[in-house]
Amino acid sequence: MSADLDSIQCVEDARQRARRRVPKMFYDFVDSGSWSGATYAANESAFARLKFRQRIGRNIAQADASTTLLGRQAALPLAIAPTGLAGFVWPDAEILGARAAHRFGVPYSLSIGSVCPLEEVRRHSDGPLWMQVSLLKDQAYLHALVGRARDAGCEALILTMDYHVAGRRYCDARNGLALPPRRSLRQAVDLLSAPRWCLGMLRTAHRGFGNVIGHAKGVTDLASFARWHADQFVLDIDWKQVERLKAVWGGPLIVKGVLDAEDALLAIEAGADALSVSNQGGRQLDGAPAAAEVLPSIVDAVGGRAEVLVDGGVRCGQDIVRACALGARGVLAGRAWLYGLAAGGEPGVHRVLQILRQEMLSTMAFCGVRTVADIGPHVLWEGPARAERAMERGAGQWG
Numbered sequence: 001m002s003a004d005l006d007s008i009q010c011v012e013d014a015r016q017r018a019r020r021r022v023p024k025m026f027y028d029f030v031d032s033g034s035w036s037g038a039t040y041a042a043n044e045s046a047f048a049r050l051k052f053r054q055r056i057g058r059n060i061a062q063a064d065a066s067t068t069l070l071g072r073q074a075a076l077p078l079a080i081a082p083t084g085l086a087g088f089v090w091p092d093a094e095i096l097g098a099r100a101a102h103r104f105g106v107p108y109s110l111s112i113g114s115v116c117p118l119e120e121v122r123r124h125s126d127g128p129l130w131m132q133v134s135l136l137k138d139q140a141y142l143h144a145l146v147g148r149a150r151d152a153g154c155e156a157l158i159l160t161m162d163y164h165v166a167g168r169r170y171c172d173a174r175n176g177l178a179l180p181p182r183r184s185l186r187q188a189v190d191l192l193s194a195p196r197w198c199l200g201m202l203r204t205a206h207r208g209f210g211n212v213i214g215h216a217k218g219v220t221d222l223a224s225f226a227r228w229h230a231d232q233f234v235l236d237i238d239w240k241q242v243e244r245l246k247a248v249w250g251g252p253l254i255v256k257g258v259l260d261a262e263d264a265l266l267a268i269e270a271g272a273d274a275l276s277v278s279n280q281g282g283r284q285l286d287g288a289p290a291a292a293e294v295l296p297s298i299v300d301a302v303g304g305r306a307e308v309l310v311d312g313g314v315r316c317g318q319d320i321v322r323a324c325a326l327g328a329r330g331v332l333a334g335r336a337w338l339y340g341l342a343a344g345g346e347p348g349v350h351r352v353l354q355i356l357r358q359e360m361l362s363t364m365a366f367c368g369v370r371t372v373a374d375i376g377p378h379v380l381w382e383g384p385a386r387a388e389r390a391m392e393r394g395a396g397q398w399g
């Protein structure tokens with residue numbers, strides 16, 4: 001580990017450093033939720049509320065945090081979540097993130113809205129890559145992108161289903177973050193306050209939407225991208241469209257944005273091999289429940305017919321243990337990887353992944369489990385829940 005990263009001991013340390021290194025408008029873009037930010041906060045607090053059941057006197061030698069995700073070995077029950085515009089948080093972000101994920105041994109998900117194009121990301125990393133798309137009106141482009149993902153050897157397609165209306169993101173509007181970009185003195189001052197970021201941006205050729213510009217018909221620059229993007233939101237949605245996309249793709253499909261058990265079953269009927277229980281990190285519907293709150297009901301309904309992933313609020317290795325205890329196969333980490341990236345580029349992402357693993361392993365040891373398969377509801381302390389049940393039974397005291 002470089003000495004520069006020694007002081008990053010937890011994801012929060014990376015977040016603090018990211019805040020100092022990235023222009024405010026891009027830092028805020030990452031680290032804010034929609035509307036009041038209540039769901040963003042709830043994602044974190046729902047995990048934090050879950051307490052562990054400490055066990056002693058158990059064999060905890062040779063603990064192992066690895067697992068499989070969609071049948072492929074992963075060093076942690078974690079994949080990097082798709083995050084659009086990461087390349088504005090740090091130059092060449094998606095290339096660096098994919099390389100770090102590959103070196104560490106977890107899948108990297110590339111957003112359709114990434115700055116670096118899919119083919120370049122693939123050229124720099126041959127690890128497991130998942131491609132994220134949405135249902136788009138421009139079917140010719142969407143199908144071509146799915147073909148590109150197949151040609152690039154992507155192992156799964158993530159279909160994000162909660163991005164058909166944009167969440168009200170006041171923070172971005174206040175910061176003037178708009179498409180096409182508007183230039184103001186305030187923004188110039190903001191950018192110049194992060195000289196290292198500016199230098200990196202001057203050096204890189206990746207400053208657009210690499211998966212779309214030059215690929216979708218008539219999209220040649222940011223201005224034409226903005227016009228194309230504004231017209232892409234499909235509103236007359238039905239599950240048949242998901243079935244058709246699955247047929248075009250022909251590989252493992254992850255439906256992302258599931259917050260309801262009924263939708264989970266419909267997604268599986270439409271061909272989903274895995275689901276991501278997600279409210280996009282509180283960036284879309286504020287007031288939606290925390291991902292961890294709805295996870296158990298979805299795991300229950302799915303009954304093992306699909307892998308259930310969860311994302312939103314994963315900020316430490318303990319949260320990964322909590323997610324697995326609630327029945328998730330693994331988590332997608334969004335902001336955690338972006339904090340690492342902004343704190344220290346590729347080594348910063350790797351550092352965050354190492355921290356998550358160390359935290360996960362020590363938590364497993366305290367709970368007396370040695371493998372991911374051993375993590376279950378029994379690692380969570382359910383004292384208050386038991387007390388509540390006893391109260392409901394009228395016992396009036398701890399049952």
Ligand SMILES: Cc1cc2nc3c(=O)[nH]c(=O)nc-3n(C[C@H](O)[C@H](O)[C@H](O)COP(=O)(O)O)c2cc1C
Nearest residue numbers: 030081082083084111160280281311312313334335
């Ligand atoms: C800056 C940023 C951009 C995102 N862009 C996308 C995207 O393009 N597609 C998508 O499906 N989800 C996107 N997400 C949501 C993430 O995939 C994931 O659901 C969320 O970040 C999980 O919450 P967490 O950040 O608390 O870990 C984005 C999240 C962030 C923070």
